[in-house]
Amino acid sequence: MNDAPILRRGLGLLGGTFDPVHAGHLALASAVLTAIPLIRVEFFPAGDPWQKHGISPGLHRLNMLRIAVEYEPRFRVSTAELCRSGPTYTIDTVRSLRQEVGPAMPLVLILGFDQWRNLTTWRSWQTLTDYVHIAWCSRAGAEPAPIDPVQTAWAEPRTAAPCDLIHSPCGRIACFDMPPHRASATAVRRIMSAYPFSAAMKRLDGWLPIGVAQYIRMHRLYGSRQ
Numbered sequence: 099m100n101d102a103p104i105l106r107r108g109l110g111l112l113g114g115t116f117d118p119v120h121a122g123h124l125a126l127a128s129a130v131l132t133a134i135p136l137i138r139v140e141f142f143p144a145g146d147p148w149q150k151h152g153i154s155p156g157l158h159r160l161n162m163l164r165i166a167v168e169y170e171p172r173f174r175v176s177t178a179e180l181c182r183s184g185p186t187y188t189i190d191t192v193r194s195l196r197q198e199v200g201p202a203m204p205l206v207l208i209l210g211f212d213q214w215r216n217l218t219t220w221r222s223w224q225t226l227t228d229y230v231h232i233a234w235c236s237r238a239g240a241e242p243a244p245i246d247p248v249q250t251a252w253a254e255p256r257t258a259a260p261c262d263l264i265h266s267p268c269g270r271i272a273c274f275d276m277p278p279h280r281a282s283a284t285a286v287r288r289i290m291s292a293y294p295f296s297a298a299m300k301r302l303d304g305w306l307p308i309g310v311a312q313y314i315r316m317h318r319l320y321g322s323r324q
């Protein structure tokens with residue numbers, strides 16, 4: 099059997115509100131590392147996500163993420179978006195990250211299918227691939243709605259196999275598979291506010307890392323109750 103170590107290059111970038119981080123996010127990051135031999139995945143909690151309102155303070159979202167990735171050597175948390183004032187635009191993040199890492203390092207922006215489908219609403223979306231590759235995956239429960247034809251025409255000539263993204267710094271688009279995971283932060287918040295803590299945990303059925311659940315309870319986030 100050939101046990102040659104896999105050559106890993108580049109970084110995966112996973113942005114989101116993570117309010118709170120849940121098992122679906124961690125499964126997504128793991129699926130990326132299976133499909134694309136990246137060195138690690140960096141989680142970027144958004145400071146002020148311009149498409150969402152009423153989210154929890156950044157410090158709580160950051161602390162929960164740090165707890166969730168504590169024992170995962172290939173996952174890291176970046177405060178880059180939390181530290182920036184004003185609305186969080188991904189184009190600003192990838193532009194400054196590219197400056198930081200230099201022109202050669204492969205950078206892969208990871209998108210769930212809902213974000214991929216929504217891409218044309220993002221600021222300067224067609225410029226993203228000047229700085230990063232994009233890897234998107236399907237998500238359980240997401241409507242199989244058609245993608246904007248302008249986006250399809252833009253993506254088509256850039257299409258690549260996921261494992262090939264580590265051979266260049268940016269510019270390609272790949273789709274990768276992930277076993278469906280039903281977790282969503284909206285459902286976590288709803289269940290936490292509707293049931294006492296232990297009943298909520300039963301309903302959530304492993305969607306929350308235990309340390310994250312304890313953090314939510316300790317800080318009474320999402321209206322959680324004893």
Ligand code: ATP
Binds near residue numbers: 113117121123212
């Ligand atoms: P909310 O329910 O508040 O909208 P969310 O659970 O979708 O939140 P986000 O922080 O918005 O979480 O998501 C960050 C990224 O993780 C997005 O790319 C999103 O598509 C992806 N993602 C979230 N949940 C899952 C899941 N269960 N399976 C795969 N990808 C997911």
